[in-house]
Amino acid sequence: MTTATTATAADVTATSAPTAPTADVTATAGTRVRRDLVHRAHEQEVLVSPPWREPDGGYGSRTVTTGISDYYRDHPVPHRLDALLLIEACRQAALSAAHAFEGLSENIAFFFNSIDMEITEPGQLAASDEELTIRSEFERLRLRGDGSPKQITYTQYGTDTSGRKLVRTSMAVQGLPKDRYPELRAYQRGGSPAPTTAALRSGQVRRADLGAPASVARTRVENVAIAGVRAEAGVRVADLAPDLANAALFDHDYDHFPAMVLIEAGRQLALSGTDRPAGHVVTAVRAAFEHFAELDAPIRLEARQGERWVDVDCVQDGLVVTRMAFALSPAPAGEA
Incomplete structure (x- = not known):
């Protein structure tokens, strides 16, 4: 959502990564990222692997759709075509990369500004039994001095093992430190919690x-x-x-x-x-x-x-x- 906040901390544009290690891409196959890096309480709601840094500066993750919530399989079509699964997996891929490599604080309450997702090859995605590789590129990653995001915008592609692009997304999010979030919400509600x-x-x-x-x-x-x-x-x-x-x-x-x-x-x-x-x-x-x-x-x-x-x-x-x-x-x- 787009709302003005009362934050006055200095903005910092993230231009270089902290010293988080680049992941072993092979070792991430089938392994879920830590729940705290994707802001999830339940393991079955974690849909991606730990992120890794790509040689050209982007970030990669793989979907992990074994052992996931039955909600994502409650369809007459293959779960790989579930728009909500794809959006959530892409959200998790981007935010876990920002936490692991770009200095984004983990103590953040996030909220979406916008989401744009398209399955560009639905037939191929439905017929595939592969996990997707999600490639994330941050277009804008502006952090306040406390490590919270003033705005993060990113684009992503989901590809199969041949490199064919099957899904694309573009998203924008904001966030505040968790201890300041209730103040924002009460302000927006006229003082009512x-x-x-x-x-x-x-x-x-x-x-x-x-x-x-x-x-x-x-x-x-x-x-x-x-x-x-x-x-x-x-x-x-x-x-x-x-x-x-x-x-x-x-x-x-x-x-x-x-x-x-x-x-x-x-x-x-x-x-x-x-x-x-x-x-x-x-x-x-x-x-x-x-x-x-x-x-x-x-x-x-x-x-x-x-x-x-x-x-x-x-x-x-x-x-x-x-x-x-x-x-x-x-x-x-x-x-x-």
Whole structure:
């Protein structure tokens, strides 16, 4: 999300790496990066290997999709085509490299500004049984004096072993030291502290009008994130209703709905508007996070079908907090 902060620490542009060692690329195969380097509490939510430095200055990681959460396999299409898996793996690849090699502090609360992801070769990706190599290049890495990121922008490619590019991403994130983050959130909320998923979880009741799993290309009800799907004046509408106990969507305690939850809900609403949700796959995602999506007020999703893209807005208290767009394609054949 894009919000002004009150930080006054001097900015530092990262131009050289600390003395973290270059990884043995062969040794990383099948090994997961440390959870703290990707800000994950559960091992099954870690999707990449330790990063390594490429000879020309970029960074590499490999996906590790064995033993991952069942959430990423709850699709009628191969898990390799899961847009959320690819986005999350690319996020983890970039941030772990920034922590390991670029001096980014680990004691940071991060939030997305924007995400742009495209599966450029969906047929080849569906047919492949290989882990992807993710190549990350930082376009801008501006750190404050305390090691927190004023802004990080990066581009990435996911390639197979032949070097063919199958996925591309571009992302922008910001962050603050964890001890300053509550101050920012209270300021944005007019002095009111934000509630947390941990506090709200026990009181959550599954909605009777939660979308049927098959209507959003899922098989398990706990992975459905929208309810009350309806048409209003030519717009497809739903309410955000994710399961706060779903550790794949809420890996740790949050004081807002994270980007991945909003994208998942948007994807589901886009798929629900097709004649056969299980026969389609999201091949591209664009998302801009303009405000925090608060936990304590309803969020309405509005989908509008364009020529190629389905535009989905997340609206809270009359304000668009997130703007997304999804490109859908017929699902290619491949083993799930």
